[in-house]
Amino acid sequence: PSYITHDQRLLRLRGGDRESTFAMLKPDVASDTHTVDEIKQRIAEAGLSIERERVCRLSRRRCGKFYAEHRTRPFYPALLGFMSSGPVVMLELSGESAIGAWRSLIGPTSTETARKEAPRSLRAMYGSDNTRNAAHGSDSPASAAREIRLMFQKPAWRRLEVYAGLAAAFLLTKRE
Ligand code: CMP
Numbered sequence: 400p401s402y403i404t405h406d407q408r409l410l411r412l413r414g415g416d417r418e419s420t421f422a423m424l425k426p427d428v429a430s431d432t433h434t435v436d437e438i439k440q441r442i443a444e445a446g447l448s449i450e451r452e453r454v455c456r457l458s459r460r461r462c463g464k465f466y467a468e469h470r471t472r473p474f475y476p477a478l479l480g481f482m483s484s485g486p487v488v489m490l491e492l493s494g495e496s497a498i499g500a501w502r503s504l505i506g507p508t509s510t511e512t513a514r515k516e517a518p519r520s521l522r523a524m525y526g527s528d529n530t531r532n533a534a535h536g537s538d539s540p541a542s543a544a545r546e547i548r549l550m551f552q553k554p555a556w557r558r559l560e561v562y563a564g565l566a567a568a569f570l571l572t573k574r575e
């Protein structure tokens with residue numbers, strides 16, 4: 400359109416309301432390549448793009464850090480046991496309103512509710528109960544930033560290793 404409001408113009412100049420979010424496919428689905436491919440298909444259909452991907456098995460400790468806000472909840476021990484029981488697929492997704500888009504794609508936390516209220520959602524299709532619910536999604540821009548940092552940043556000792564490597568290369572280089 401030739402006439403757009405000042406706000407719309409600013410939004411466009413800033414690149415739309417493009418957001419990043421943190422998505423995790425949990426151990427109940429992450430080992431099944433067929434399911435992971437189906438989920439990636441749904442991500443693409445929702446207009447979201449995968450910026451980064453990391454497959455790994457999380458330690459109990461890291462799961463504890465990730466889910467720190469649930470520390471006092473009765474389901475916490477079972478949650479840590481489940482989340483550290485096998486590989487997970489971690490994704491950084493981006494797109495317009497990515498946080499809300501991914502959360503509506505995964506559906507309500509409880510598999511039972513998801514099956515009733517959002518039968519096409521990922522949790523309805525692939526989850527089995529309240530804890531084993533196939534996928535996680537950040538609930539706000541602040542938690543998205545925190546979760547992406549926590550799960551994609553190299554651990555401190557790996558960063559140290561890089562500095563040590565650079566220092567060694569410098570020291571070992573012959574200078575005239
Ligand atoms: P997630 O979106 O990853 O965030 C917290 C997780 O705790 C949630 O998905 C579930 O896996 C788990 N969880 C939340 N509520 C319950 C509950 N009432 N009973 C058991 N597990 C839960």
